[in-house]
Amino acid sequence: MARFLFRRLALGLLIMWLISLAVFALFFIAPNDVARTLAGRQATPETVALISARLGLDQPIWKQYLDFLGKAIHGDLGYDYYHQVPVTEIMAQALPITLSLVAGGAIIWLVMGVFNGVVSAIRPRSFVDRSLTAFALFFYSMPTFFLGLLLLYFLYYQLTVAGYPIFPPGGYAPLSDGFWPWLQHMILPWFTLALVSAATYTRLTRASMLEVLGEDYVRTARAKGIRESRVITRHALRSAMTPIVTQFGIDVGALVGGVVVTETVFSLPGLGKTSIDAINQQDLPVIIGIVLFASLAVVVANIVVDIFYAVLDPRVRLH
Amino acid sequence: MSIVPPHDPTDPTAPRLTDLEPKAEAPAFLTPEAGDERPLQARHIEGRSPWLLAWQRLRRDRVAMVSLVVIGLIILLAIFAPVTTAITGHPPNEQYRETGLSPDGLPLPPSSEFWLGTDDLGRDIFVRIAYGARVSLLVGVAATLMTVLIGVVVGLAAGFLGGAVDTLLARLIDLVLSIPFLLVAIALVSITGPSLTVTVLVIGFFSWAAVARIVRGQVLSLREREFVEAARSLGASDRRIMFVDIMPNILAPVIVYASLLIPVVIVVEATLSYLGLGLAPPTADWGGMISDAQNYYTTAWWFMVFPGMALLMTTLAFNLFGDGVRDAFDPRSDRIFE
Numbered sequence: 001m002a003r004f005l006f007r008r009l010a011l012g013l014l015i016m017w018l019i020s021l022a023v024f025a026l027f028f029i030a031p032n033d034v035a036r037t038l039a040g041r042q043a044t045p046e047t048v049a050l051i052s053a054r055l056g057l058d059q060p061i062w063k064q065y066l067d068f069l070g071k072a073i074h075g076d077l078g079y080d081y082y083h084q085v086p087v088t089e090i091m092a093q094a095l096p097i098t099l100s101l102v103a104g105g106a107i108i109w110l111v112m113g114v115f116n117g118v119v120s121a122i123r124p125r126s127f128v129d130r131s132l133t134a135f136a137l138f139f140y141s142m143p144t145f146f147l148g149l150l151l152l153y154f155l156y157y158q159l160t161v162a163g164y165p166i167f168p169p170g171g172y173a174p175l176s177d178g179f180w181p182w183l184q185h186m187i188l189p190w191f192t193l194a195l196v197s198a199a200t201y202t203r204l205t206r207a208s209m210l211e212v213l214g215e216d217y218v219r220t221a222r223a224k225g226i227r228e229s230r231v232i233t234r235h236a237l238r239s240a241m242t243p244i245v246t247q248f249g250i251d252v253g254a255l256v257g258g259v260v261v262t263e264t265v266f267s268l269p270g271l272g273k274t275s276i277d278a279i280n281q282q283d284l285p286v287i288i289g290i291v292l293f294a295s296l297a298v299v300v301a302n303i304v305v306d307i308f309y310a311v312l313d314p315r316v317r318l319h
Numbered sequence: 320m321s322i323v324p325p326h327d328p329t330d331p332t333a334p335r336l337t338d339l340e341p342k343a344e345a346p347a348f349l350t351p352e353a354g355d356e357r358p359l360q361a362r363h364i365e366g367r368s369p370w371l372l373a374w375q376r377l378r379r380d381r382v383a384m385v386s387l388v389v390i391g392l393i394i395l396l397a398i399f400a401p402v403t404t405a406i407t408g409h410p411p412n413e414q415y416r417e418t419g420l421s422p423d424g425l426p427l428p429p430s431s432e433f434w435l436g437t438d439d440l441g442r443d444i445f446v447r448i449a450y451g452a453r454v455s456l457l458v459g460v461a462a463t464l465m466t467v468l469i470g471v472v473v474g475l476a477a478g479f480l481g482g483a484v485d486t487l488l489a490r491l492i493d494l495v496l497s498i499p500f501l502l503v504a505i506a507l508v509s510i511t512g513p514s515l516t517v518t519v520l521v522i523g524f525f526s527w528a529a530v531a532r533i534v535r536g537q538v539l540s541l542r543e544r545e546f547v548e549a550a551r552s553l554g555a556s557d558r559r560i561m562f563v564d565i566m567p568n569i570l571a572p573v574i575v576y577a578s579l580l581i582p583v584v585i586v587v588e589a590t591l592s593y594l595g596l597g598l599a600p601p602t603a604d605w606g607g608m609i610s611d612a613q614n615y616y617t618t619a620w621w622f623m624v625f626p627g628m629a630l631l632m633t634t635l636a637f638n639l640f641g642d643g644v645r646d647a648f649d650p651r652s653d654r655i656f657e
Contacts, residue, residue, distance in 0.1 A: 141634040143586045146627040257499025279509045294499035
């Protein structure tokens, strides 16, 4: 197990290093005129050169990269070009918002997906099963931003016009403002995220449950006279959860970089929105910081899933 | 649509197509026509390839056929987009500032003049949806083709050649799958400037890894099969075994994956243009239209709803059709909808 862990971590580090290399090359080789933009339109070439030197942009690319890597290992991702704020500080401000969004959304879609999947699997091809799968497929086909706008139109605008101003049109309220305002701001983004993702889980749970319900030990459990509800929750669902947990780990890891759209629709200043703003003003240190962080989330999630798998199934460790 | 046999039937090294997965209906090969009273030897027994069987199953699938018709209509709308201009008399980028906007300068609701209303610049939304279909379908099909092409070649090479090539390519697949796709895609497009080619390339570049992973897995088990050994003992080259012997066997899962990838790609394209990285204005594009509509969703619901419905109908039709294709190739698989 120790060897497997070590190999998996080494591989993760290698991938992170390659991503840092690729991302750095991508953004620094591409023509950019940040120094000129910062200097303003009337700046003399000397001013531009000065700014270039201050940002370290006049150095050869490999030197810039080594410099960046050396600092990044010590948790220093540099400063943003415009306000000289440390990138780590910008990210630390945005992270709680993204985490609120991902955590809430993930819980909702997991509960909804697994519940619907189990209900579907109990009576396959019944009316309930068909309705639930139709519901799942409808939201699976729904583009996130369109769903977000529809929710805003009906639940913010129409409700407010009707005299029930429950949901705000967007924005974020930190938990320090109180639980209720925070919840009000998060509910619509959560459901936007969750409804689109729940479909995959409904389907996965349904397939996995149908397979497990056909197993001998489920029949044995029933033969022993255990109540059906207990057979389903304790015996079947427990082993049917393995593929679901795997998918969940991968999805949550990918979400840190994937919440861009939801954050844009609801103007939540999380990591996604911050990165879009940074991209629009070519703020390279911020872009690189967020992209690396989002990749790290994917890599870590993959390692956690692999370890989870290896603990459950010893054969995996050999490969 | 015709089903082309994926190999030359006269080629003795080619695998028998019955090696393909669907075995559930194998006896159907021998099922005589109903009501035929002649003795078995006298009847003409039609050989049906798995491809033909899959097509026949697909044709019996009502949901998939309805989806196919919807997809066909959307394709027709895209091809004959200029006809909508001819009928309504409104070019897609013409701004009707006098007749297409309210006195306050707001979009107008659907009317006999503007069937689906106007947008914030007084342009005809119906005509722009028709032109926007071109972008969605073009990117959807082109990026999917590119994804599948790269994915199949890389997956074949990794799975078949093995050894160092496999290790290297497998790491590359892991690497691409770990990159936060949307973030990097947005950053890339913002550097290069948006265009149809860039969008297709970016989507293709980040999506092939998933296909390669599936293909590699299939090839790993296929290359141990007897027909590969037979081909090799007949002196076939690696390239021939890869593309002539193994390839037809992975086509079914690849086709299924591709048909389900198209709607995903269409959503990604719309998402990019929603985030302001689609085609440069004034080109009509569904994602871009919805993005413009976001500022007006309280005053002009039609501006947001109609392009959104067009997008949703397209992805829904492709998903339902793709699900039918999956079922046709593997009847035992779990259907999402029936």
